[in-house]
Amino acid sequence: xxxxxxVSFLVLLGPLAGCDRGPKSAxxxxxxxxxxxxxxxxxxxxxxxxxxRLEATGSLEKLPEGxxxxxxxxxxxxxxxxxxxxxxxxxxxxxxxxxxxxAYTVKSVDGQTVTVEAKDGEEAETLVLKFGEQGLTLExxxxxxxxxxxxx
Numbered sequence: 001x002x003x004x005x006x007v008s009f010l011v012l013l014g015p016l017a018g019c020d021r022g023p024k025s026a027x028x029x030x031x032x033x034x035x036x037x038x039x040x041x042x043x044x045x046x047x048x049x050x051x052x053r054l055e056a057t058g059s060l061e062k063l064p065e066g067x068x069x070x071x072x073x074x075x076x077x078x079x080x081x082x083x084x085x086x087x088x089x090x091x092x093x094x095x096x097x098x099x100x101x102x103a104y105t106v107k108s109v110d111g112q113t114v115t116v117e118a119k120d121g122e123e124a125e126t127l128v129l130k131f132g133e134q135g136l137t138l139e140x141x142x143x144x145x146x147x148x149x150x151x152x
Contacts, residue, residue: 033131033132033133033134033135034131034132034133035112035131036112036131039109039112039113039114039129039131040088040106040109040114042131042136043086043114043129043136044086044087044088045085045086045150045151046083046084046085046150046151046152047083047084047085047086047136047148047149047150047151048082048083048084048148048149048151049078049082049146049147049148049149050135050147050148050149051072051076053134053135053147053149054072054146054147055072078095081094081095081096081097082094082095083095083151084138084148084151089103089104090102090103090104091104091118100120101120102118102119102120102125103118103119103120104116104117104118104119104127105117105119107126112130112131112132113128113129113130113131114128114129115127115128115129116129125140126140126141127139127140128140134147135147135148135149136148136149
């Protein structure tokens with residue numbers, strides 16, 4: 001199973017512990033959105049899914065109001081246990097008590113966008129990380145974009 005597909009599924013469906021909404025960012029600096037000097041270096045650190053931006057994407061608009069509120073609360077609950085940690089050569093995703101490791105290679109940098117190819121054995125997955133006014137977004141082809149925020 002593709003790792004980002006599993007993360008997208010869990011963000012929308014899996015309740016866990018409480019949500020950490022702390023202000024610290026990857027590497028201890030603050031990041032509230034906008035341009036970064038070198039996106040390859042800016043992704044290095046610890047990130048978690050941003051439930052406020054996830055709700056604002058409109059991906060939950062098709063749900064009835066009561067279910068939408070519940071889905072957002074469930075997403076908030078899972079955030080405390082889900083961490084993306086990027087280094088210069090690999091990333092790890094920790095969720096539901098398990099850690100998944102993927103080595104990656106930077107394929108391109110275009111302005112504020114970094115495209116990487118992540119591998120786990122023979123399986124490869126393309127990830128696009130975009131820095132924008134609202135923050136960092138992680139995208140994988142065919143999957144729900146995941147808005148990320150720094151995690152202390």
